[in-house]
Amino acid sequence: MKVSIYPGCSAHGTAKEYSQSIEAVSHALGIETHEIDDWSCCGATSAHSTNYKLSVALPARNLMIAQKKGLDVMIPCAACFNRFKSAQHHLEKDKALRAEVESIIGAKFTDGISIRNPIDIIANDIGLEALGKKVVKKLEGLRPVSYYGCLLLRPPEVCRFDDYENPVLLDKILAACGADVKKWSFKTDCCGGSLSISRTDIVAKMVNKLASMAKEAGANCIVTACPLCMANLDMRADAGLKMPVFYFTELLALAMGLPGPDKWFKLHITDPMPLVQSLKLM
């Protein structure tokens, strides 16, 4: 299948390993990706927290560029995914806003392309069976908990691709790679998001709770699909509670025997190598 891809700003910085692993995995699974031409930032939390119109217009600029290709847009970053979905939702519902945004950007907004997250594409379009066939190294001994955070599934009428209180697609993807996925009740709890820098004290309390609950569930790692969740869990938990955190695509690449994981794991603040090596996964 062919999709447009919106990498998002963190793809070149703090979430390099996510962006590189999604490219590797997409290629191996037959997902052809075309980067949106000259894309710009979605505005993230900072735009919608301070200026509603700006928060719709920033993703809209990219949506309008993507429309020209007519391909669905795959967005790996949960925050960007949420902002695009939300902008599309408002543009479809509010005709006056739509007209105003169209005049600011100087292009027409047309319905028709879907904004998709890679979890959705891999589980539903590629399929778990096809994924399982690509696995050359089962992730035996790995006991992950799936962590979706807020932005992939809420609000449900906007995001719509998995159960919004107990999502299961990520569990199924990891199980298809041979991991012993643990059940827990914190899949969609909040990590504190962008308060990471301005109120680190609060975020530390939130990720400490997540990390200790993951441990209690019997997990030896946490798996996410969001650069913000990754950053907070990887950097902000107390030393005694920290456990390795992976982007799900890093683990898919590992299971599929693709090159890259050794390079990506070096970018993590909490070193996952001791775990990976003790399980003889590398």
Place this chain on the structure above:
Amino acid sequence: MKTFLDEVNERIDGVPIQRCYHCRKCTAGCPMAFVMEYNPNKVIKMIQMGKKDQVLGSSTIWLCASCETCITRCPNEVDIARMMDVLRQMALESGKAVKEKSVLAFHEAFLSSIKSGGRLNEPMMMVNYKLKSGDLFSDMALGLDMFTKGKLSVFAPKTKDVASVRKIFEKTKTA
């Protein structure tokens, strides 16, 4: 004359917030309630009582992480997450002091980085945030660790047509 409640409802442009019957499901699920000055359902009541200065001057509106758990679970579909966006914007327009200065400093640093390059430049944003917030020394060791690991890219590519992004900022300017 428009009341505070009218103004908030008009801007939310959805379900009127007085539909809230204070079941407190929002507050029970709110991950930030433990640090908030007023719980989410209390904010609704305060708006109904016209306590504009107290609400707009509170830490609550800036500590809301926009996780959207409240609107997901509200039995009356009151969009509290949107309400918090509206209140933040009203607080900025009022020109009064913001309770959580560092949170606002982060948003400003983030947006000014986008305005300048079309995309976020993480290291430049951090420098800008530190200057705005005056919080110069936190995260120094972490920043260095990230830099040595190659996690920070000072020269990340920018948007070529940055003029089109700046135009969006210009045309949507509120205050």
